[in-house]
Amino acid sequence: MFKERILSAWQSEMIKLNKRPWMTRLRGGEIGIGHYQSILVETYHNAGINPQQQAFATMYLPGKPRELIKKFYQHAISEIAHDLLALSDLKALGVPEAKVVNSRPLPATVGFTAFPIFQCQMRAPLGYLGYLYHLERLPTADGGKYAMMLKVLGVKDDALTFIDEHSTVDVSHNKMMDYYIDQLVTSDQDCNELIHQIRVATKLHVLMLEGALERAEDDSEWVESL
Ligand SMILES: [Fe+2]
Numbered sequence: 001m002f003k004e005r006i007l008s009a010w011q012s013e014m015i016k017l018n019k020r021p022w023m024t025r026l027r028g029g030e031i032g033i034g035h036y037q038s039i040l041v042e043t044y045h046n047a048g049i050n051p052q053q054q055a056f057a058t059m060y061l062p063g064k065p066r067e068l069i070k071k072f073y074q075h076a077i078s079e080i081a082h083d084l085l086a087l088s089d090l091k092a093l094g095v096p097e098a099k100v101v102n103s104r105p106l107p108a109t110v111g112f113t114a115f116p117i118f119q120c121q122m123r124a125p126l127g128y129l130g131y132l133y134h135l136e137r138l139p140t141a142d143g144g145k146y147a148m149m150l151k152v153l154g155v156k157d158d159a160l161t162f163i164d165e166h167s168t169v170d171v172s173h174n175k176m177m178d179y180y181i182d183q184l185v186t187s188d189q190d191c192n193e194l195i196h197q198i199r200v201a202t203k204l205h206v207l208m209l210e211g212a213l214e215r216a217e218d219d220s221e222w223v224e225s226l
């Protein structure tokens with residue numbers, strides 16, 4: 001029952017956020033390659049921290065659930081180097097590697113990436129699951145559509161490895177999320193906390209995407225000036 005409530009909360013949050021002007025443009029394919037590059041740079045910054053955060057979160061999970069912690073680590077290991085997929089996509093689009101690795105994340109990316117650490121240490125650790133839930137759910141729900149849209153814009157397969165990997169592999173990660181929820185969400189209060197954190201995570205991620213799109217729009221040469 002909790003799983004259904006959580007999924008439906010995530011879906012209704014995304015329906016709401018997808019109506020925002022930038023998200024409407026993005027989903028309608030009204031962007032250029034520069035916008036995609038800009039999103040990939042922020043994704044590179046965020047994805048490089050995620051596996052370490054997932055391991056870190058186990059420090060705060062209630063009750064030392066050993067089997068779950070083992071799965072958490074295995075899951076985290078499978079996420080290692082996914083930032084390099086984004087980097088490889090950028091290189092395939094002609095962006096020099098040094099410019100990406102020497103760039104700094106946008107403020108919204110810093111906020112989105114720092115959120116799970118704050119959540120674990122200062123609020124309710126279960127909320128970490130809300131962050132992870134969104135990251136795993138989004139690519140399986142929308143990854144295929146975004147890949148098709150980018151292909152129409154002329155993006156080749158070698159610059160779509162991040163999206164391709166996540167729209168397929170994250171299907172099994174969603175199943176792992178269901179297992180984590182079954183194990184850790186045991187009351188209405190837990191479920192409400194997780195849903196609240198899904199609202200925070202989805203909004204922060206959308207702010208990150210909007211920041212990337214805005215940068216590409218404001219300065220079409222932004223890649224050169226990283
Ligand atoms: Fe990943």
Ligand SMILES: [Fe+2]
Nearest residue numbers: 079136170173
């Ligand atoms: Fe994943």
